[in-house]
Amino acid sequence: MTGRRFRGADGEHVVWLNFKDSEHPLGGGAEEYMHQVTARMATSGQRVTIVTSRPNGAARTTEIAGVTVRRMGNAYTVYLYALLWLLRRRRDIDAIVDTCNGIPFFSPLAVGRRVPVVVLIHHVHQTMFAQHFRFPLAQIGRWIERVGNRIVYGERTIAVVSPSSRTEVRRVLGLVGPVFVAANGQAPLLVPGTRRAEAPRIVCVGRLAPHKRWDLLLRAMPRVAELIPDVEVHLLGDGPCRNQLTALIAELGLGDRVTLHGRVDDDERNRMLASGWLTVCTSEVEGWGLAVTEAMSLGIPAVVLASPGLRDSVRNRSTGWVVARPAHLAGQLTSALIELEDPAAAALWARRCQAWAGRFTWDATTDRITALLAAEDARRVAVDRRAVCDLATVVDLPVRLAARIDFTRLRSVDQIDWEGYDPTDPTSVRVRILLAGFDESDATALLHRLGIDTDPATTWVWLARPADLLGWKRAAGPRAGDLRPYFADHCAEPAHSGTRTT
Structure with missing residues (x-):
């Protein structure tokens, strides 16, 4: 076994594998996590390379916040191209963060045991394969995530973004390596001069994707409007479900109270969030819920379904409300908006939300990921023979x-x-x-x-x-x-x- 190589020191080369980056049209929370952490690694003196897919029109190589981004292949072929790239450069790599967005990169096949690899899993994708692929691709995807991971990664260290994700990694995927939480950070959001709307306003941020289940929110709104006639919903984001949601809005007669804004720039997003009374996330699967904690940093509480990740990012009855079943969504939205009508109650919720969101920083996340890479390198050199214990x-x-x-x-x-x-x-x-x-x-x-x-x-x-x-x-x-x-x-x-x- 070779000597230790990684300590998070100046000049050490970290490779971050992720099939999307910030310039990808489908980029989201996982990409924000990657760019925030890698930028801080680069600032601390490490040499960082992101290996990702190349969407149409994107440059093959670019630099973002001091980090080299190398794009190759599409959403399917990037995994093969990345393995070949790693194989050619394995002697120049000191550590790897291998992101498993359903399909991992299987980087140990290229670098073996000589390079520490930490597997980063935001959430488990088993239920999502059927939403995006037909038979037999969905079954193949499930097998790769569940069985392929265990075969290739063995007892490698696993980083997850929430305690719920850790449970899913053990219970659903059956991975056997040590699992540690490396939670999302939260950049403080400041929107000077913006006040909350006069009318009860729900502002949501997220992709219009099938697993986000925005239809549940829309179907709850007619019942909410029975007691709160002036309630309005603003949904910021775009995605493949936009046409379906537009049709559902018309079907439910919500055109005068629900607005689909599409993608907006960060300033507009923050301004809209700050004007809200409440944010909502109805996603079936989330690793954490970055949009929720972003709203909390502006003092906006959340109503979320009790999905993995969301039930961690929201502290029930302290920074929001965790709803056990979709059937209870309308009732909880109504009672939350009624409670928030009182300015003193709204101010108390805002203080609790901001205090909770303030506990999460990208500096702490970067420190955690770097420490896990160093710990995995120590295990690589001197195998820890104690049983893995959560x-x-x-x-x-x-x-x-x-x-x-x-x-x-x-x-x-x-x-x-x-x-x-x-x-x-x-x-x-x-x-x-x-x-x-x-x-x-x-x-x-x-x-x-x-x-x-x-x-x-x-x-x-x-x-x-x-x-x-x-x-x-x-x-x-x-x-x-x-x-x-x-x-x-x-x-x-x-x-x-x-x-x-x-």
Whole structure:
């Protein structure tokens, strides 16, 4: 086995495989994720190449935010072209992010074990193949995603964007490698001067694709309008279902309250979102729901179906409402809009939404992906013979104890988070650590080895729930650096003037 090659250092070459990029007409959330992370990797000094398909009229090679984009083949042949490209350049590649959008690139066939590969899965596509392909292509696609993945990737590290996606990867695909959540980031959206509409307004952003099920929203609107006559819906996006939805709007007599805007630029999208009372997502399949958290960053709560991903991005009754069945959609929309009529209630929802969305940053996502590549490289060199375990444990401790921990002794798959600094009481800051693959006994034993008191009055340890896997600031391990001086500074008692002592 060759020595370690990847540490996320300057000059190391990372290849990101994805069958679309931002210039593809069908680009969406997965492409936003890719470009946000790769741009930050390039800014940190890494050499990054995106390998993707080439839609009509697109350049073969271009540069986006310091990242080289190489386009080859169409939506089907790109996988073969990419494998040949990887095979020719395998000695110049230090790490690979292999995106599985239903069909993976099977990059290990070209680079073997000498290059760390992390498989990125936004969501499972088993139910979507029948929506896009006929027999036998749909069956072949399902087999490749389910069986082909297991054969080629084996125990390679898998990154998913939500706890729901992790469950699907295990339950539906049966993949056996370690699975870690690398949630979507969220760029803060600012729309100065925009106020919410006077009339109850629902603003939705998304492709008009079959799996988005916008027909469910439209069919609910006549019942909503019975109690809220002035309600209006604005749907931003385009796609293959536009004609069907236009016909359904006419059939339901919704032409005076539903507007299909098509694709709009970012400024117009943000302005429309900021004017809304509510956003809605009726998708059957989502890895996360980036459009939903974008709306939340503007203070707009969401009503979503309890689909994988969406039930993670929305905190039920805190940042929105998660609807168990489509039949309940009309009732929930009606009650939500009635509740949001009260400006004070709407302001409370907005504060909770913005606080939740603010926990997700693209810097944290980039740190997580880079750390997972480094962890996979460590496994490649020195095989971790412990059984793969999806358990994780949260340790919550006061900052004075965190200041004694050398976080570089933890693993790259572990994560760290802390509350914002309170200048009136620095000692109130608490630090959380997520220990992957640990149960409570393991976590307590680790704390003892680190010299940390586990007094239950000050240090709390519990098995991580799905919501606990989201919203972490940075990776532990070598990439964390020495956080002890930073936390020690937070331990200083406040001066009488309200400022920190030094």
